[in-house]
Amino acid sequence: MKKIRSTxxxxxxxxxxxxxxxxxxxxxxxxxxxQKAIKVREFKVAQHKVLGGFAGAAADALTLFEKFEQKxxxxxxxxTRATVELAKDWRLDKMLRHLDAMLVVMNDKKxxxxxxxxxxxxxxxxxxxxxxxxxxxQAAATALLSQTKLSAKKVASESLKIAADLCIYTNxxxxxxxx
Numbered sequence: 001m002k003k004i005r006s007t008x009x010x011x012x013x014x015x016x017x018x019x020x021x022x023x024x025x026x027x028x029x030x031x032x033x034x035q036k037a038i039k040v041r042e043f044k045v046a047q048h049k050v051l052g053g054f055a056g057a058a059a060d061a062l063t064l065f066e067k068f069e070q071k072x073x074x075x076x077x078x079x080t081r082a083t084v085e086l087a088k089d090w091r092l093d094k095m096l097r098h099l100d101a102m103l104v105v106m107n108d109k110k111x112x113x114x115x116x117x118x119x120x121x122x123x124x125x126x127x128x129x130x131x132x133x134x135x136x137x138q139a140a141a142t143a144l145l146s147q148t149k150l151s152a153k154k155v156a157s158e159s160l161k162i163a164a165d166l167c168i169y170t171n172x173x174x175x176x177x178x179x
Contacts (some may be wrong), residue, residue: 003029005133005143007023007025007055007131007132007133007134007165007167007170008019008022008023008055008129008130008131008132008134008136008137008163008169008170009021009022009039009040009053009055009104009129009130009131009134009167009168010014010022010113010126010127010128010129010134010137010141010156010158010159010160010163011051011052011053011104011106011111011127011128011129011156012046012126012135012145012152012153012155012156012159012171013106013111013127013152013169014072014126014145014150014151014152014155015151015152016108016179017053017151017152017178018051018106018107018108018152018178018179019151019153019155019156019157019176019177019178020040020051020106020156020175020176020177020178021040021053021153021157021159021160021174021175021176021177022038022039022040022053022054022160022161022172022175023039023127023133023160023164023171023172023173023174024036024037024038024039024171024173024174024175025037025043025169025170025171025173026058027169032171034172035063035171036085036173037058037091038175038176038177039053039054039055039058039061039166039175040053040176041053041065041177042177042179043069043072045069045073045076045077046077047075047077047105047151048072048076048077048079049107049108049179050072050105050106050179051105051106051133051177051179052065052068052103052104052106053103053104053130054101054102054103054104054121054130055101055102055130055131055134056100056101056102057099057100057101060099060100060101061099061101061103062095062101063096063099063108064086064090064096064101064103064114066101067090067096068082068083068086068105068114071083071085071086076163078107079107079109079110079112080110080112083105083112083114083120084125084166085153086103086111086114087114087115087118087119087120088118090114090116090118091116091117092117092160096116097116100116100173101114101116102114102115102116102130102131103130104128104129104130106128106179107179110122111123111128113128113130125142126145127141127142127145127159129141131170132169132170133160133163133164133166133167133169133170134163136162136163136166136167136170137159137160137162138159139158139165140158140162140163141155141156141159144158144159151178152178153176153178156176157174157176160174161174
């Protein structure tokens with residue numbers, strides 16, 4: 001069975017700002033179905049701002065975004081608590097556990113990767129990436145951060161452009177958000 005892929009997301013924390021970028025390509029097997037999908041989103045709960053991005057099946061990820069937003073509201077913008085509770089639900093709920101996606105969420109202080117098997121990863125560095133082009137984007141962002149004075153938004157965008165040149169599941173139709 002062919003797999004629908006919605007791929008590369010990169011998050012960058014730099015100079016007091018947080019940026020997240022996602023490419024727009026959605027593929028099915030060896031065909032590109034869509035070029036301008038939006039895979040990043042800003043959540044606002046009270047005075048808290050959180051960025052989120054997804055890789056994987058779009059419908060599954062949008063369902064998870066909705067659940068994540070509910071958790072953020074329930075826990076009054078507490079990113080850590082909302083992340084843990086979403087991961088627990090995702091792993092334990094009979095319907096949710098079959099969703100095929102990964103999420104990355106970030107606020108001004110923390111970053112998390114959330115997977116459907118209940119794993120939550122809090123990366124150590126300034127850069128977090130998921131999807132088939134994630135490794136390329138992360139390497140590019142790490143190099144850019146060490147060699148330039150670019151903003152977080154520009155580093156996210158440029159690193160995704162580099163990933164698009166290398167990964168066949170990533171394109172250069174890029175959406176970027178910053179908080």
